[in-house]
Amino acid sequence: xxLGKFGYFxxxxxxxxxxxxxxxxxxxxxxxxGGGVGxxxxxxxxxxxxxxxxxxxxxxxxxxPWLQHLHDEHHQDPDALFGTPPLVGIIQISLCVFLPxxxxxxxxxxxxxxxxxxxxxxxxxxxxxxxxxxxxxxGYLVRARRRHMLHHYRAGKTNFGVSTGFWDWxxxxxHLRTTHHFQH
Ligand SMILES: [Zn+2]
Ligand SMILES: [Zn+2]
Numbered sequence: 001x002x003l004g005k006f007g008y009f010x011x012x013x014x015x016x017x018x019x020x021x022x023x024x025x026x027x028x029x030x031x032x033x034g035g036g037v038g039x040x041x042x043x044x045x046x047x048x049x050x051x052x053x054x055x056x057x058x059x060x061x062x063x064x065p066w067l068q069h070l071h072d073e074h075h076q077d078p079d080a081l082f083g084t085p086p087l088v089g090i091i092q093i094s095l096c097v098f099l100p101x102x103x104x105x106x107x108x109x110x111x112x113x114x115x116x117x118x119x120x121x122x123x124x125x126x127x128x129x130x131x132x133x134x135x136x137x138x139g140y141l142v143r144a145r146r147r148h149m150l151h152h153y154r155a156g157k158t159n160f161g162v163s164t165g166f167w168d169w170x171x172x173x174x175h176l177r178t179t180h181h182f183q184h
Pocket of ligand 1: 061074078127148152
């Protein structure tokens with residue numbers, strides 16, 4: 001969906017305070033043991049996000065007709081400010097991860113939610129950078145840009161992971177070699 005500048009960057013501004021809020025929920029029962037559980041939950045949430053990112057991009061944005069149609073716009077005009085409407089990601093993560101777990105295990109719920117939000121922020125930041133930082137010097141970004149440009153170049157058939165290529169490697173959709181020089 002075309003968002004305009006404000007809509008496109010709103011999540012970049014909105015996620016950090018929400019993330020801090022969930023981290024703030026963590027310490028109230030932190031003994032040494034609780035601290036370890038909280039930190040592990042944040043790390044697990046971050047890792048979980050990378051799989052959600054892969055599945056969402058591969059099977060919903062590229063195969064589910066309604067979302068595919070919206071995502072096609074990004075593939076046709078990669079540098080324009082198309083994206084998921086702001087706050088939708090934050091609300092979905094809060095409702096689907098935090099809320100159901102909160103009644104069962106509050107530390108795990110807050111930690112997983114904070115980790116997933118950090119993953120989501122990483123994803124939108126890296127995706128923006130792959131299209132708009134033309135000559136990255138940081139090795140991670142060089143690889144992310146190459147991977148994602150190949151995703152666009154191959155018409156969305158490979159390299160669905162944006163923040164990491166790990167799940168493409170696991171699911172056999174990784175494609176890293178080309179002689180093509182990318183403009184985007
Ligand atoms: Zn893209
Ligand atoms: Zn795509």
